Amino acid sequence: SALENLVLQGRRMNLEVQVARFPNPQHPELAAAVAFATQAEAPAEPLSRLDPTLAAGISVRLTNRLNSPRTPLTDVQRAVLFQAVENVPGAKLHLIEHPDQLAQAASMVTACERMRFLHPEGHREFFHHEIRWSQTEAETKGDGLDLRTFDLSMSDLSGLRLTKQPEVVALLRDWRKGKGLEKFSRKLVTNASAVGLVSVSRSDYAAFLDGGQAVQRVWLAANTSGLAYQPVLAPLYMLNCRTHHAEYISNSDKAELDEMQPQLRQLFGLTDDRQAVFLFRLAVAAEPAVRSLRRPVHETLVMANDAYSTSRIQRPELTP
Numbered sequence: 001s002a003l004e005n006l007v008l009q010g011r012r013m014n015l016e017v018q019v020a021r022f023p024n025p026q027h028p029e030l031a032a033a034v035a036f037a038t039q040a041e042a043p044a045e046p047l048s049r050l051d052p053t054l055a056a057g058i059s060v061r062l063t064n065r066l067n068s069p070r071t072p073l074t075d076v077q078r079a080v081l082f083q084a085v086e087n088v089p090g091a092k093l094h095l096i097e098h099p100d101q102l103a104q105a106a107s108m109v110t111a112c113e114r115m116r117f118l119h120p121e122g123h124r125e126f127f128h129h130e131i132r133w134s135q136t137e138a139e140t141k142g143d144g145l146d147l148r149t150f151d152l153s154m155s156d157l158s159g160l161r162l163t164k165q166p167e168v169v170a171l172l173r174d175w176r177k178g179k180g181l182e183k184f185s186r187k188l189v190t191n192a193s194a195v196g197l198v199s200v201s202r203s204d205y206a207a208f209l210d211g212g213q214a215v216q217r218v219w220l221a222a223n224t225s226g227l228a229y230q231p232v233l234a235p236l237y238m239l240n241c242r243t244h245h246a247e248y249i250s251n252s253d254k255a256e257l258d259e260m261q262p263q264l265r266q267l268f269g270l271t272d273d274r275q276a277v278f279l280f281r282l283a284v285a286a287e288p289a290v291r292s293l294r295r296p297v298h299e300t301l302v303m304a305n306d307a308y309s310t311s312r313i314q315r316p317e318l319t320p
Helices: 002-012 052-057 075-085 099-118 120-130 135-141 154-163 166-174 179-190 205-224 234-244 251-268 307-312
Strands: 015-021 032-038 092-096 194-200 228-231 275-283
Touching: 002 015, 002 032, 002 052, 002 205, 052 205, 075 092, 075 205, 092 099, 092 251, 099 120, 099 166, 099 179, 099 194, 099 234, 099 251, 120 166, 154 166, 154 179, 179 275, 194 205, 205 228, 205 275, 234 251, 234 275, 251 275
Parallel strands: none
Antiparallel strands: 015 032, 092 194, 194 275, 228 275
């Protein structure tokens, strides 16, 4: 998604963007190296052939967790969303909009959130590493989920703060309780205009890079079309854990996830050759009063003349 922002903004500045994907086999964690040139200096790279107006959405893109009465998508909004991913190799957008489908998606999202919150590691990750419990903490750390961006009632907030205590969650886990943890997201999903899923045609690193590109395009297209966008990744997160880290999941959760996986694929019309990448809700909602903070560019962007990058990355051949 960050790579897509670079490409879009480069095109917005009338530059040609050349991308070398996974250019150094010795460092597979290097997803891409990017070079910029004036249009007279270099031929267009296929990744840059897209609507440059999407770049206008970079500054307004955000997660909107506000709840609102359900408003169906318009034909124009739907067309814009599908158009956003049509040129991404192997990527595909799946949308569900019928209330019955949304209710089914809500059950999956909330069940997987419950599993994650009750799992010791999942609980620690979410409650102690992701949530920012105060304005001061959010501004000091500059990342994470600012609690003020959650559309929660006072009773919901009290329940969330109570659930922060590991001892409380341990009791809920021992008692096989915790259904109350499912209510935080249920209304958000059932009241959504649509729930979307981005899939890719393979499961290698390059395919997931395409998936991230498609996710960013849909997010930007949604926000510039007046739609609220919120990731609801718990089902994909838990199903991935079921596949790759099953030893850490209880038998009851395994059984629930094994039943859920074919239901999820059927709900979104995923064929056997498709790999789910990202799940999100779309809605028509008010502008949030609080936006999540963004880290300064200098903390996340490494330029080629930086000592760290030049010592680790061999300059790739960028001509197509």
